[in-house]
Amino acid sequence: MEPPPLTLGTAGHIDHGKTALVRALTGVDTDRLPEERERGISIELGYAPLALPSGRRLSVVDVPGHERLVRTMVAGATGIDLFLMVVAADDGVMPQTREHAAVLEALGVRAGVVAVTKADVADPARALAESAELLPGAEAVAVSAPTGAGIDALRAALERAAAALPGRSGGGGGLRLHVDRAFTVRGAGTVVTGTLWSGSAAAGDAVEVLPRGRRARVRSVQVHDEPVERAAAGQRVALNLAGLAVADVARGDVVVAAGAPGGTGGATRPRATYRIDAALEWASPEARPRGGARVAVHHGTRESPARIAELGGRYFQLRLEQPLVPLPGDRLVIRSLAPPDTLGGGVVLDAAPRRHGPSRDVVARLARLERGEAETPAAPAPEPSPPPRAETAPTPLSPAALAVEAELQAAGAEPPLDAELDASAELAALRAAGRAVRVGRTMHVHAEALDAVRERLVALLEREGEASLARVRDELGTSRKYAQALLEHFDGEKLTLRRGEVRVLRRRRSAG
Secondary structure: OOOOOOEEEEEEOOOOOHHHHHHHHHOOOOOOOHHHHHHOOOOOOEEEEEEOOOOOEEEEEEOOOOHHHHHHHHHHHOOOOEEEEEEEOOOOOOHHHHHHHHHHHHOOOOOEEEEEEOOOOOOOHHHHHHHHHHOOOOEEEEOOOOOOOOHHHHHHHHHHHHHOOOOOOOOOOOOEEEEEEEEEEOOOEEEEEEEEEEOEEEOOOEEEEEOOOEEEEEEEEEEOOEEEOEEEOOOEEEEEEEOOOHHHOOOOOEEEEOOOOOOOOOOOOOOOEEEEEEEEEEOOHHHOOOOOOEEEEEEOOEEEEEEEEEEEOOEEEEEEEEEEOOOOOOEEEEEEEOOEEEEEEEEEEEOOOOOOOOOHHHHHHHHHHHOOOOOOOOOOOOOOOOOOOOOOOOOOOOHHHHHHHHHHHHHOOOOOEHHHHOOHHHHHHHHHOOOEEEEOOOEEEEHHHHHHHHHHHHHHHHHHOOEEHHHHHHHHOOOHHHHHHHHHHHHHOOOEEEEOOEEEEOOOOOOO
16 A cells, blocks of 8 residues: 655754755755845745655655744644754754744644754764754654765655654545645646645645635646646645636635535534634743733644633633634644744634633533534533624525625735725625624624724723724734724724723723
């Protein structure tokens, strides 16, 4: 039986020789940008196929090692099955070595190999010992990319690590690819690349790009620049998409099978969400953020700022400012916003929960979900949030209305004007379904985006007592026009009160 496809991701500190090592292993220079070659450092993700001694081929994702590019590293690491941690013999374990190890731990990637590079210029003993302490389960090999010493031993170690992994191809689920590049090929059109998380991809497949809701058809499929009839989960894939402009897709988007289930274990098809219930672990006790703290949540190749709400124990609700597209069981990385650092990570338990606070029932329910038990009919009661919106069965919406909803979701707190959408019937349907809210006379905001803004505004006013229009604008990271429209909406909700040039809360809301 042919072994399952796997993706190998590099990790390690800048200047420890990741790209040179990948070139020695694969013959491919993954630094494709002129700036990368001029500066001698990786800036973007690089890709190459790696042939192992048995003939098995791994897909390699080469990530940058600079501390300012950890976001890019996380985007590349989220789809990998095993790691190649690179540690230089003359430096040993360094700060980005440790942070990359923390990212791998957060993502649940525990299989891999350590390569101690530059063994021709320094004694590798210290670096080997430090690597064993940092990653005690990983085999370590001393190598020299320029001389080739140890490269065959490293390939053999990677073969052993890969042999112990089941891969993703047998996991079921529909096509799901997190986009890390989108570009145009002359004569072919729009192409997206990424690691296929689940399902398979073949020419003729109908797909949808989330969270934008754009529909397309797969014209052709490649794996490492080679055309294939069908690509399987675990492979690095390039999809040529018909019916989609390159401006309609970008890194962070998710390509899924159109109208098909997207997950395993009865999970629903993935969709954009502004809330996630998760089980999280922290890199250290000091790394655990306080309740209400603002953090960065990384999922797939996408990230969003979020407020973190404690639910009890290791369970938290993440209230996102921009939509993510997760399924239960997916891994998350949690990083601080300033200064940027990896705090921890964990697993998605509920990919689209109601807004709720801590309770015994909530903790019990999330513990059941974490154990993989079926959902019970009882669900946590939603926390009241003005204005009240009844939790009813979803109202069927037309494809045109769903497309408008996707535009509103992607726009967040800066939606297009109603006149630009030219979709009065669709907006009326979304209002009736509780999925869009009119803000002022000229625009609509997606209901979940408005909830996220409301949460941030309340937190700001409870923390600072009052806030000017400029302060709210800066907190939301939006323009004065949108901040003013949103504040006037919340004035009308009786949530905020204008006092001269500042806003205050009309009443204190209960925590949770």
